[in-house]
């Protein structure tokens with residue numbers, strides 16, 4: 001039976017459908033409530049924090065109470081990184097609106113809020129640095145003495161022949177683009193519950209997080225406690241998309257409370273806190289300059305990348321994650337002979353940045369794919385032909401930044417998309433519509449997505465903490481079920497199902513006999529988590545390796561029991577077979593554990609194996625096509641059609657894969673049209689509710705068509721390439737190109753996202 | 769703050785609880801009745817994760833006070849499956865069509881769709897989208913939520929093809 005590749009409904013679902021999931025807030029009964037008091041100013045000096053009369057049992061904790069608690073200070077050993085420190089609670093200065101400056105504890109959340117409102121905060125406001133332009137202004141206030149000029153990361157790549165390429169060019173295309181700030185907005189905001197266990201003295205932190213092992217390591221180090229005395233559990237997690245990777249100050253504070261006061265303390269973030277004080281992303285300006293030959297051949301590219309990464313540097317990736325990913329991956333799927341770039345992370349008095357689905361690549365793809373359309377227009381060439389001319393066709397291909405592109409289908413995916421989109425028919429519709437004063441447009445985005453990369457890729461960034469491998473422990477119980485313990489920690493990606501499918505095939509067992517255990521540092525091996533489109537590739541590869549080792553053990557035992565050669569034994573349908581003879585796996589499991597005198601010389605007293613996997617990485621690829629109608633009077637954009645041709649290698653479970661594409665595209669559409677975190681010039685956030693920050697509903701997301709191609713990766717064990725982020729990467733560029741195409745009669749060029757009605761109207765007005 | 773005693777029926781089971789008048793219906797259900805299937809995604813009436821049926825009508829449980837449910841009947845996600853855990857047809861359709869990823873929005877969508885499918889009028893594509901656009905999901909891009917409810921409507925004989933799906 002081949003389970004891998006089937007559209008198997010998920011084992012995760014029934015409990016969630018019955019409302020029996022266990023999210024952090026569902027586990028909080030009996031815990032005391034924690035409310036964080038947050039800075040109302042973007043910048044300022046703390047003069048005093050005066051507690052009101054506290055009712056019995058209530059607490060107010062400030063930075064002054066946290067003697068001996070360390071600051072969050074991730075490291076990067078390259079790219080001129082300046083290590084900056086984020087205190088768990090500050091004593092001297094506040095750095096962004098929403099920064100936690102004190103914690104109130106009371107019996108109920110309502111009481112804690114009442115007390116928090118009565119605390120007297122005396123803060124002397126100072127001048128705030130809010131935008132990229134503010135941060136770079138000569139004489140601007142400096143956030144951190146360690147980072148002069150507010151530059152926290154400054155990475156450059158210089159190819160000596162770049163200037164020659166520009167000197168030789170027939171055409172130079174140059175422009176700037178801006179990407180608005182986004183919030184990943186998981187529907188469950190952050191939450192943590194720290195509980196002291198009197199019997200053992202240990203603390204259990206249950207948190208809505210993506211990287212439980214990393215969180216444990218980080219918190220133990222900050223608090224100077226034994227890591228072995230801290231258990232971190234990620235229960236059901238209501239979405240993350242990167243936002244829940246980081247070590248936030250709220251979590252060590254909860255653990256500190258549980259240790260100090262020997263009790264249970266729970267913080268459930270509200271939506272306003274999540275919108276202003278969790279983590280933001282994508283606030284970037286790119287300046288691009290590209291050299292082309294007259295026939296459309298791309299000769300060289302220069303990029304200047306500026307990222308507003310907020311007040312602090314997120315742990316463990318650091319604030320370098322956005323600019324440095326752009327620096328390394330700007331060449332995309334295109335053959336680029338020479339490349340020079342500079343990428344900076346700038347500190348501002350705003351919420352810190354952290355990874356969000358796609359990290360910098362939605363912005364990079366916006367840049368590259370606008371470049372292709374602009375260049376085609378400048379050279380009088382067909383944009384599809386221009387892309388085809390420059391896409392990489394021979395693999396492996398080494399990019400100018402040293403990345404190796406493995407087997408992929410860049411041109412083929414483009415061709416499939418162009419065919420499915422039926423561009424000639426669209427052009428006819430576009431013509432007819434224009435005669436009626438309606439503006440239709442079609443936009444393409446071709447891109448690759450670096451996925452499933454292990455430690456080499458993270459080490460190359462010079463990270464002080466190098467994530468990347470995954471470890472899987474597998475064991476068969478005496479009754480014959482299989483437990484797969486993974487260090488990764490999924491939160492909606494269906495890994496419990498997909499990994500069971502993989503293991504089922506290797507063990508000849510029904511997936512319903514396999515339990516995948518994750519999200520608990522006490523019960524799983526050390527590992528990293530679900531981020532960077534890595535679950536199917538890395539946790540999948542490690543699961544496959546571990547299952548193979550277990551299968552070999554089972555075959556050896558079966559050979560003894562069936563009196564056959566181990567090589568002749570196969571596993572299928574829950575049994576081991578040698579010719580016609582067979583023995584159920586349940587019987588082998590029972591004998592290994594309970595009749596060990598017969599079998600222990602074959603490899604011990606149990607059926608447990610462990611395996612790890614640390615691949616170099618692979619690239620999936622896709623082509624997105626958007627068809628839009630723009631109302632030139634109102635600036636409103638309606639998406640008429642959205643098509644995705646996706647090549648993510650071998651699909652472990654196409655049902656789940658489609659869901660990942662859908663979710664990514666919806667976030668990409670939101671990025672293109674709707675969502676933007678806004679700040680007033682003084683650093684006050686203006687988008688503090690879901691009435692101001694606008695995630696799309698079913699009314700804004702069109703039907704999404706998906707065509708899969710499956711170019712198996714030679715670089716991964718499972719043949720899978722990741723695809724968790726691709727939807728979010730391609731959609732903004734495709735939509736920006738479609739709007740620009742629709743408004744080409746006005747000469748409008750979309751260079752800023754989201755393309756809100758107000759922005760589109762301004763562009764049309766200025767063009768007229 | 770002083771508490772008020774209220775009686776409400778949740779999924780057919782009578783509850784007598786004492787709540788602070790300022791507590792929302794969602795908090796009342798979660799904390800006083802122990803029914804944590806009703807989720808809170810925003811607490812300001814936008815996301816719909818907290819949707820429950822009050823006297824048969826969908827409401828945002830974060831926008832009502834618990835005391836407003838005094839003497840009234842509430843249905844929550846916990847009431848959908850059979851006592852032995854067997855999923856109802858709508859829940860089954862969500863399962864088969866991958867209508868959920870993280871599952872946080874799911875209870876709200878299930879209650880909203882339950883209400884829609886209990887109305888006398890048939891459901892077509894436009895009504896499906898219109899009604900379901902009351903709630904937010906961050907994971908699925910809505911494709912498989914719409915597909916799940918469409919499948920359930922078809923199975924229940926509630927579906928009508930008016931406009932082609934596109």
Ligand code: FES
Nearest residue numbers: 810811813816830
């Ligand atoms: S929690 Fe009630 S609408 Fe969001």
Ligand code: FES
Nearest residue numbers: 869873905906907
């Ligand atoms: S499934 Fe995660 S929010 Fe809908």
